[in-house]
Amino acid sequence: MTGETAIHTTGLSKRFGHQLAVDGLNLSVPVGSVFGFLGPNGSGKTTTIRMLLGLASASSGSISVLGREMPNGLHDVLPRVGALVEGPAFYPFLSGAANLHRLDTANRLASARTRRDRVNHALERVGLSHAAHKKVKAYSLGMKQRLGIANALLSPRELLVLDEPTNGLDPQGTREVRHLIRSLAAGGTTVFVSSHLLAEVEQICSHVAVMRTGRLVAQGTLAELRRNGARRVRIVTPDPGIAAEVLIRLGLLPTPEPPEGTDAVLTAMLPAESPVGGNYDGGNGAVSGDRDANDRGSSGPVSDDSITGGSSTKDTAGWGASTMLPESVAEALVRSDVRLRGFAVVVGSLEDRFVALTGEGFDVDQ
Amino acid sequence: MPKRPAIPGRLLRPARDKQLARTESLAGTESLAGSEQFARTEPATPTEPTTRTEPTTPTEPTTRTEPTTPTESTTRTEPTTRTEPTTRTEPTTRTEPTTRTEPTTRTEPTTRTEPTTRPESAAKVEPPSLAFSVPLAAAGAAAAGTGTTGIPAPVTAGTKVPGRSASATGAGWDLMWSELGVLFRRRRTWAMLVALAMIPILIALAVKLTSRVPSGRGPAFLDRIAENGLFAAVTGLIVSIPLFLPLTVGVVAGDTVAGEAGLGTLRYLLAAPAGRVRLLLVKYTGAVVFCITATLTVAAAGMAIGAVLFRVGPVTLLSGDTIGVPESILRVLSIAAYVTVSLLGLSAVGLFLSTLTDVPVGAMAATVVTAVVSEVMDAIPQLDWLHPWLLSHFWLDFADLLRQPLSWESFGNNALLQAAYVAVFGALAYGRFATKDVLA
Numbered sequence: 001m002t003g004e005t006a007i008h009t010t011g012l013s014k015r016f017g018h019q020l021a022v023d024g025l026n027l028s029v030p031v032g033s034v035f036g037f038l039g040p041n042g043s044g045k046t047t048t049i050r051m052l053l054g055l056a057s058a059s060s061g062s063i064s065v066l067g068r069e070m071p072n073g074l075h076d077v078l079p080r081v082g083a084l085v086e087g088p089a090f091y092p093f094l095s096g097a098a099n100l101h102r103l104d105t106a107n108r109l110a111s112a113r114t115r116r117d118r119v120n121h122a123l124e125r126v127g128l129s130h131a132a133h134k135k136v137k138a139y140s141l142g143m144k145q146r147l148g149i150a151n152a153l154l155s156p157r158e159l160l161v162l163d164e165p166t167n168g169l170d171p172q173g174t175r176e177v178r179h180l181i182r183s184l185a186a187g188g189t190t191v192f193v194s195s196h197l198l199a200e201v202e203q204i205c206s207h208v209a210v211m212r213t214g215r216l217v218a219q220g221t222l223a224e225l226r227r228n229g230a231r232r233v234r235i236v237t238p239d240p241g242i243a244a245e246v247l248i249r250l251g252l253l254p255t256p257e258p259p260e261g262t263d264a265v266l267t268a269m270l271p272a273e274s275p276v277g278g279n280y281d282g283g284n285g286a287v288s289g290d291r292d293a294n295d296r297g298s299s300g301p302v303s304d305d306s307i308t309g310g311s312s313t314k315d316t317a318g319w320g321a322s323t324m325l326p327e328s329v330a331e332a333l334v335r336s337d338v339r340l341r342g343f344a345v346v347v348g349s350l351e352d353r354f355v356a357l358t359g360e361g362f363d364v365d366q
Numbered sequence: 367m368p369k370r371p372a373i374p375g376r377l378l379r380p381a382r383d384k385q386l387a388r389t390e391s392l393a394g395t396e397s398l399a400g401s402e403q404f405a406r407t408e409p410a411t412p413t414e415p416t417t418r419t420e421p422t423t424p425t426e427p428t429t430r431t432e433p434t435t436p437t438e439s440t441t442r443t444e445p446t447t448r449t450e451p452t453t454r455t456e457p458t459t460r461t462e463p464t465t466r467t468e469p470t471t472r473t474e475p476t477t478r479t480e481p482t483t484r485p486e487s488a489a490k491v492e493p494p495s496l497a498f499s500v501p502l503a504a505a506g507a508a509a510a511g512t513g514t515t516g517i518p519a520p521v522t523a524g525t526k527v528p529g530r531s532a533s534a535t536g537a538g539w540d541l542m543w544s545e546l547g548v549l550f551r552r553r554r555t556w557a558m559l560v561a562l563a564m565i566p567i568l569i570a571l572a573v574k575l576t577s578r579v580p581s582g583r584g585p586a587f588l589d590r591i592a593e594n595g596l597f598a599a600v601t602g603l604i605v606s607i608p609l610f611l612p613l614t615v616g617v618v619a620g621d622t623v624a625g626e627a628g629l630g631t632l633r634y635l636l637a638a639p640a641g642r643v644r645l646l647l648v649k650y651t652g653a654v655v656f657c658i659t660a661t662l663t664v665a666a667a668g669m670a671i672g673a674v675l676f677r678v679g680p681v682t683l684l685s686g687d688t689i690g691v692p693e694s695i696l697r698v699l700s701i702a703a704y705v706t707v708s709l710l711g712l713s714a715v716g717l718f719l720s721t722l723t724d725v726p727v728g729a730m731a732a733t734v735v736t737a738v739v740s741e742v743m744d745a746i747p748q749l750d751w752l753h754p755w756l757l758s759h760f761w762l763d764f765a766d767l768l769r770q771p772l773s774w775e776s777f778g779n780n781a782l783l784q785a786a787y788v789a790v791f792g793a794l795a796y797g798r799f800a801t802k803d804v805l806a
Contacts, residue, residue: 050633050803055804074640078637081638089633106544106640
């Protein structure tokens with residue numbers, strides 16, 4: 001496993017006093033992925049990152065980063081890891097370039113000879129060359145954020161750990177960072193991004209893990225996470241009464257929506273492949289990967305097909321599976337002479353999924 | 367500030383220095399040397415007096431006597447035993463200083479012709495009498511005064527700034543140079559060094575501007591500055607030791623780890639990875655370099671201002687021997703080295719305290735408080751069993767460095783004690799920091 005994972009944790013826990021900040025985390029970050037690490041504030045993301053980087057010790061469990069056991073392999077591993085942890089931090093009385101020089105000297109494997117070039121290059125990559133010699137105290141939050149990213153890029157890295165990399169950036173900066181991450185990933189760097197900006201994660205990540213109160217509640221490819229979200233059929237028809245009957249017969253619950261012109265709109269939730277909080281729950285990290293319906297238990301959800309497009313199993317064993325396919329719904333409607341003017345399958349946004357996994361509301365989970 | 371009544375005597379037994387600056391007529395007077403001295407002591411006042419408002423001299427002696435214990439005076443005879451403040455005798459000596467002061471009125475000198483080479487015997491006798499005992503209170507006051515008032519003065523050559531070495535000798539040293547670069551590029555560091563440089567400068571200016579310094583009052587050697595500028599450095603160091611140097615060292619040492627944690631850069635240094643032990647060593651080294659720089663700043667500023675405002679010439683040691691200017695400078699530097707060593711233990715304490723918190727100000731304050739508490743306890747006679755173990759116990763014990771032959775014994779004692787503090791608190795700092803969760 002460690003051969004192909006950039007980060008792998010087993011039963012990782014961190015306890016602060018009575019509180020379990022991280023609880024039995026089994027994280028598996030494939031090499032070459034852009035891994036989104038999601039979770040509400042206080043869910044243990046940053047604590048996890050601190051443990052990954054050896055800043056904090058694990059209360060229990062093991063960590064391996066780039067194939068090395070972590071607390072021990074620290075000196076070999078960390079030079080290959082670029083990090084932005086909990087916001088940028090610099091010496092305000094030094095210039096941006098001087099700060100990078102300073103932090104680079106801490107890396108024993110970084111060559112002094114190439115330091116100047118590497119610093120300049122890193123500043124260039126984040127668009128800070130013009131402000132390189134300005135004191136950091138004169139930097140805006142966004143500039144500091146960029147400088148923090150530049151610090152992570154000082155040396156060639158195999159793994160980047162970026163905690164909220166677009167925090168404080170303007171929309172343009174956000175785009176630049178997104179672009180930067182994509183280009184780094186294209187170059188083979190594994191990028192581990194923690195964020196609460198779902199739109200951003202959706203755009204750049206290939207894999208996602210979701211944390212809630214110190215536990216991993218979901219992990220897998222982005223497609224897998226999405227697929228596990230709720231899907232709805234949306235029907236546009238002048239015959240809402242018949243359509244509703246058909247849907248009810250199929251076991252779906254039609255909900256009227258605002259009409260489109262003269263046509264009524266109905267939506268109905270399709271049974272989720274895996275019910276919310278089902279297979280994906282409980283911090284059993286190795287959820288995703290292969291989703292063989294046989295392992296899935298009795299809920300017997302159906303893997304979908306054309307819509308998210310990547311599922312392996314189509315012939316499932318579950319009851320009524322075929323009737324639950326969107327095309328089956330369409331077929332039943334047409335057979336009942338419903339004039340279908342619009343038919344769509346709406347995949348829940350990642351946000352819906354995220355909220356479903358982590359709960360609603362502003363209360364920070366304890 | 368804690369004043370140790372004992373201090374004055376301890377250190378300041380300057381030799382009855384005959385300021386030999388004027389080498390002019392060494393030859394003639396030599397034979398008289400011994401007799402002359404004694405003669406000079408009391409009689410002296412009458413003779414020179416004219417210029418020097420002697421009246422003062424007589425009066426002071428009386429005041430001065432209190433601090434010292436009469437009994438010890440006996441021991442006093444040998445230069446080696448430093449401990450007790452001599453007493454009684456001083457009054458007599460005290461007079462000399464007055465004589466000495468004339469240098470300002472350089473004209474007379476001819477008569478003076480102090481024998482540069484004092485016969486040893488004479489020297490022996492005299493030492494006891496050296497009484498430049500400094501009522502600490504006075505010293506403290508003077509110090510406070512100097513500290514607050516700000517006369518702009520350039521930082522003297524003594525402060526050397528380790529620049530960033532382009533020719534890094536290897537990745538291992540880069541962090542060291544970087545640390546020094548960060549330390550000395552901070553305005554705060556420079557402000558502290560300037561403040562330290564001001565101490566001897568203000569003292570020297572005060573001496574220059576007042577017509578004469580009543581001997582025996584104020585910080586040790588104060589009354590000798592006018593005749594030999596090199597003493598501005600010594601006086602500056604003595605004044606700085608109880609408070610100013612510990613204060614600045616406390617700021618730097620207390621800031622070592624806590625400062626990085628407070629800024630948040632600690633996590634980036636460790637993630638770089640700097641290595642915790644390596645970082646701790648680098649941080650301590652940085653504090654040590656600051657100690658060296660701080661004491662050299664005071665010494666260099668003192669010598670520089672002394673040279674500018676006063677004459678610089680051969681120095682008479684506590685033992686009565688006279689040494690030339692180059693060697694005198696070496697002696698001043700050796701005192702600076704002594705003071706630097708004195709601060710190493712405090713630096714280690716600061717380093718340890720700094721690993722306990724993410725709030726640098728807390729660690730700085732705690733470090734300074736540690737120094738103050740140590741000095742206070744050292745001044746409490748009831749705790750004398752504890753005194754040899756106190757961080758600050760030997761801080762002012764460098765009088766041996768002003769004797770001939772040079773004795774490194776007190777230097778060694780001090781170094782040993784400081785080394786013990788460094789070992790203990792270094793180990794504590796390591797124990798704390800090596801396993802600390804860096805959450806800031």
